[in-house]
Amino acid sequence: MLDASKLKAPQQNGQVLVAPDPRACVAALAANAKALRAARTPMLDSTLAEWRRRTRENLVGTDAAAVIVIGHQPSFIHPGVWAKHVVAMRLAAAMDGVAMNLVVDSDVVRDAALLVPSVRQKRFALQRVRWTQTPHDAAYEQIPRQTEEQFTDFDKSVRQALGDRYEETQMPTFAAGFRRASEARDWVGQMLSARKAIDAKFGIAISDHRISSMAFLPLLADILLNADRFAACYNNALKWYRSAFRVRGRQRPIPDLHSEAGRLEVPFWIHRTNEPRRRLFVEETGDTLRLFAESESVGQVSAQALRRGEVEHTLGKLGDWRLRPRALTLTLWARLLLADLFIHGIGGAKYDRITDKIISDYYGLEPPQIACVSATLWVDLPGKQTSVTTVREWRHRLRDLQCNPQRNLELDSELRSLAARREEAVNRALRLRDVDPNDRSARRAAFEAIRSANQALLAARPGALAERQASIDAALDELGQNRIAHSREYFFGLYSRSGLQQLLDALPDERRFLV
Numbered sequence: 001m002l003d004a005s006k007l008k009a010p011q012q013n014g015q016v017l018v019a020p021d022p023r024a025c026v027a028a029l030a031a032n033a034k035a036l037r038a039a040r041t042p043m044l045d046s047t048l049a050e051w052r053r054r055t056r057e058n059l060v061g062t063d064a065a066a067v068i069v070i071g072h073q074p075s076f077i078h079p080g081v082w083a084k085h086v087v088a089m090r091l092a093a094a095m096d097g098v099a100m101n102l103v104v105d106s107d108v109v110r111d112a113a114l115l116v117p118s119v120r121q122k123r124f125a126l127q128r129v130r131w132t133q134t135p136h137d138a139a140y141e142q143i144p145r146q147t148e149e150q151f152t153d154f155d156k157s158v159r160q161a162l163g164d165r166y167e168e169t170q171m172p173t174f175a176a177g178f179r180r181a182s183e184a185r186d187w188v189g190q191m192l193s194a195r196k197a198i199d200a201k202f203g204i205a206i207s208d209h210r211i212s213s214m215a216f217l218p219l220l221a222d223i224l225l226n227a228d229r230f231a232a233c234y235n236n237a238l239k240w241y242r243s244a245f246r247v248r249g250r251q252r253p254i255p256d257l258h259s260e261a262g263r264l265e266v267p268f269w270i271h272r273t274n275e276p277r278r279r280l281f282v283e284e285t286g287d288t289l290r291l292f293a294e295s296e297s298v299g300q301v302s303a304q305a306l307r308r309g310e311v312e313h314t315l316g317k318l319g320d321w322r323l324r325p326r327a328l329t330l331t332l333w334a335r336l337l338l339a340d341l342f343i344h345g346i347g348g349a350k351y352d353r354i355t356d357k358i359i360s361d362y363y364g365l366e367p368p369q370i371a372c373v374s375a376t377l378w379v380d381l382p383g384k385q386t387s388v389t390t391v392r393e394w395r396h397r398l399r400d401l402q403c404n405p406q407r408n409l410e411l412d413s414e415l416r417s418l419a420a421r422r423e424e425a426v427n428r429a430l431r432l433r434d435v436d437p438n439d440r441s442a443r444r445a446a447f448e449a450i451r452s453a454n455q456a457l458l459a460a461r462p463g464a465l466a467e468r469q470a471s472i473d474a475a476l477d478e479l480g481q482n483r484i485a486h487s488r489e490y491f492f493g494l495y496s497r498s499g500l501q502q503l504l505d506a507l508p509d510e511r512r513f514l515v
Contacts, residue, residue, distance in 0.1 A: 002370055004350045009080070009488070010376040014502050017346070017374045018087060022512040025091060028369035029066055029341040036336065041363045043222050045309035048336060048363065051218045055337040058215050059100075066097030069339035070206075071330065073104045074140050074188045076114050076491035077195075079377035079503055084343050085199070085206050086507050087373045091341070094513035102334060103210045105141040105188045106269065106324035108277065109134060114491060116161040117379055117484050124381060124484040127161035129154060132187065137276045139324075141212045143187035151178055151190075162494070168380070170198045170500070174493040198493055202504060216325050217315050219333045220268055221306040224282050224289055227264040230362055231257040234267065237357035253351055254328065263292055267329040270298065272320050280323065291318070331355050335368050343371045377503050380496050381485035386478035394475050398468040405457040408464070415460055422453030 002019055010017050020028065041048040053063045060067055068091050070084040085101065092099035113128040131154050134143045146154075155175050159166045166172070177197025181190040192208050199205060223230045235256045241247065250256055257265040263281035270293045271277040281292040290300045298321045305314040315323065325333060332355050335342045344352060349372040356367040401408040406419040429446035432439060458465060492500065 002349065002372060004353055004372070007346045007349055007372055007374075009346055009374055013376060013378040013486070014506055015376050016083060016503070016506045017372065018508055019372045022091075022508045025341060025371050026095065026513050028371065029068070029091075029095065032368040033066065033340045035366065036340075036368060039336075039363075039365055041365060044218060044225075044307060044311070048365075052337045055215055055218070059209065059338065060098050066092065066095040066340045067100060067338060068092045068095075068097060068341050068343065069100045069102060069334050070343045071102030071104055071334065072345075073107045074191050074210075075109075076493070078489050079492045079495065079500070080374040080488060081345060082492045082500075083375040083503060083507055084345065084373045085204055086504060087371075088343055089204055089206050090508065090510045091513050094510045097340070099206045100338070101206045101208050102214070102330065103188065103192065103208050104327075104330065106139055106211045106277075107327070108137060108139055109143070110136075112136070114158065115489070116158055116494065117381060117487070117490065118161040119163065119165070119381065124481050126484060127157075129157040129161060139271070139277055140188050141186065141210070142274060145184060145186050146178075146190060148179070151175075165380070168496045170201070170493040170495060170497070173197050173201060194493075201497070202500060211324060211330065212322070215312075216330070216333045216337075217311045217323070218309075219329070219337065220266070220323060220325070221311045221315065223266050223268075223329075224291075224301075225303060225306055227266055227282050227284070230266070231259075231264055233358050233362040236361060237354045240357055241354050253354075254326075261295070267326045269324040269326060271322055271324070273322075277324065293321070328355055328358075332358060335359070335370070336363070336365075339368070341371055342368070343373050346372060346374050348372075373507075375503055375506070376488040377492075377495065377499060378486050378488070379490055379494060380499060383482050383485040384478040386475050386482065388479065391472065391475045391479060394468065394472045398465070398472060401464060401468055402458070403454070405454055405461075405464070409457060409461050415457060418453055418456050418460065422450060422457070425449035425453060 007017070007019060018025075036052055037049055039048040039052070043051050056063045056067060068088045070088050072081050072084075085099075088099040088101070091097075109132070112132045112134060113130045116127045116129055118125050118127045132143055132146075155171070158171055162169060162171070174194045174197060178190050178194035180197070181193035184190045184193060188210065196208075238254065238256055241253070242250075247253060257267060259265065260281070263283045265279055265281050268280040269277040270280045270291070278293040278296075281294070283290045283292065284303065287303050288300050289303050289306070291298050299318045301314045301317065328351070331342065331348070331352055335355065336359065349370060352370060359365050359367040397408075406415075406422055409415060411419055425446055429443060429450065432443045432446060436442065
């Protein structure tokens, strides 16, 4: 079983994290498949195992193949996220299975700008290149298709930020793939086309499935029918997590489900075209389940029809309202009804301990095992030798100069006299400490004599402090330059071919997964 508490992001360039090890991933996959195939937990008109079979046959075409699942927003992914694509594909190839990427286009856009590291006059800086004018509370699936003019402006800005480095990165391939997406209905479709263009250069292929078109409604139907019990398990899992990991506040890591005016919140979003997403609530009245977007009524469905398994037909009567799972619910659905092995990044693996608790308490199942993949890759910028230790050492040297100038300055006859005066004051302070420690006045006078001598020594060499401070400032500046050069968060399209190949070579190949 994966111990999420021990997961840490790789620190050095080219380092990767694959946990558990490749062969253990295969064993986990097999154990999950066997256990979930036998899961007799009641769900709607049948069992969880039966709904899992239907879901997999609908999405994959078969229930027999091994299914490895990853997921992420359709944004500018960094190499650590791309590493999940690589590992999922290679594991699927080893198992003669299927690798699936859940494109979380239902999530809200957090930042509409791409950070691009630029070099001007041998100094690094970060340029923010805006890629959409979509409001900050819009979901990715609401971003309209970009025109040629809009994308050309974006690509031009990235090219200007990168300068001569542009042609060495994957951005020309990305741009060509984006422009080739003639059939894409929106920006997400264009982004997937652009990412796949880079993937193809490295022999990476994975099946993309957008959340906005996924068959998660059976899970929603079951939760709607058991909203009280599910909310209790959900909130109890959050309470356990906050206590176990000392998380303060009822909004972290995610808010509890709550009730208001007789309505129970369920962990799904609901929205209409070009409107912000809202929380979904349900109110049960006899055989009728009334659904609400916050406090706005959006329609009602038959509880009996849901119990009979008439999910698509029943929940499809909400007009132009769109239902979407929240992050935790999406992972819950994927782990139980789709994946034989779900591969997380580090953050997702840690938070998914909440999902484990829900699976155990609500479904009465041993949670399926997960895997975690991440990586650190630096762009092709020359870093400095300065480190945090360097800054710490310079600060120590400045402090030593301030407190002990006599051993940091080159002493001529004048300074030797001041140093002798300081030594006399120090010896007096030491004698007082040993002989008469309660004579505070005398000890204070000795301290002032030491400080006065220090000030006199430093005043005789006025540039010494400035030089040490300048060294600290220079080290801090270089540290800031390193933070730009050594960030692991840049879009993987901003890397050179050799850089990305270094990552591919560091990740386990197909043979490593063969038992």
